[in-house]
Amino acid sequence: MKRTTGVLIICVVLIVLGGLYYFNKEETVTPESKASVEKAATDIVFEGGAIVERKGGQKLWELSADAINVDPTSQKVLFDNLRGTLYQSGGGELRITARTASFDNNTRELSMDGDIKAVSTDGAEFTAVKAQWVGKEDKIYASGGITLSRGDTVITGNQLESDSKLVKVKILGNAHVSKKEE
Numbered sequence: 794m795k796r797t798t799g800v801l802i803i804c805v806v807l808i809v810l811g812g813l814y815y816f817n818k819e820e821t822v823t824p825e826s827k828a829s830v831e832k833a834a835t836d837i838v839f840e841g842g843a844i845v846e847r848k849g850g851q852k853l854w855e856l857s858a859d860a861i862n863v864d865p866t867s868q869k870v871l872f873d874n875l876r877g878t879l880y881q882s883g884g885g886e887l888r889i890t891a892r893t894a895s896f897d898n899n900t901r902e903l904s905m906d907g908d909i910k911a912v913s914t915d916g917a918e919f920t921a922v923k924a925q926w927v928g929k930e931d932k933i934y935a936s937g938g939i940t941l942s943r944g945d946t947v948i949t950g951n952q953l954e955s956d957s958k959l960v961k962v963k964i965l966g967n968a969h970v971s972k973k974e975e
Contacts, residue, residue, distance in 0.1 A: 844870065852880045856896065868898040875905060879926065879957045885914040887957055891924070901928035909935065917943040917959035931957050939964060945973045
């Protein structure tokens with residue numbers, strides 16, 4: 794019986810010492826963790842604010858959000874609750890909102906996600922789940938339950954391809970045209 798008690802005491806002491814070692818040891822940061830900490834530290838975050846592109850004194854577009862995160866390495870800009878305006882040469886505008894968005898400064902493309910709504914000054918309006926504005930082409934591509942309305946006409950479909958004025962528009966996949974009910 795003394796032998797069993799001695800073995801039991803040794804086991805309890807080993808468990809206690811192992812627990813103390815486990816909870817008091819210093820953890821080293823792996824190189825991967827260091828890189829992610831350094832990357833996170835280099836992001837620039839703006840609470841509110843706007844980014845504007847001008848050419849010859851004219852505003853081309855303006856993007857604002859509740860929070861704007863900038864990664865100087867990749868030159869990508871992330872937006873929370875995006876509010877944007879694309880200015881047109883004839884004085885018109887297209888106002889866009891989205892839950893989240895990212896702008897790639899190298900390709901000049903704005904990718905948007907969640908509750909996207911765009912309204913042009915001539916009354917055209919579309920909603921989508923995902924959308925992308927390609928600045929070099931001045932085109933908008935959207936997908937996911939598209940609804941486009943102008944006047945009393947409503948067009949629904951799976952995808953949208955359009956110029957940024959919403960004048961030349963293609964609705965693809967299960968396109969359906971109807972009149973608004975009043």
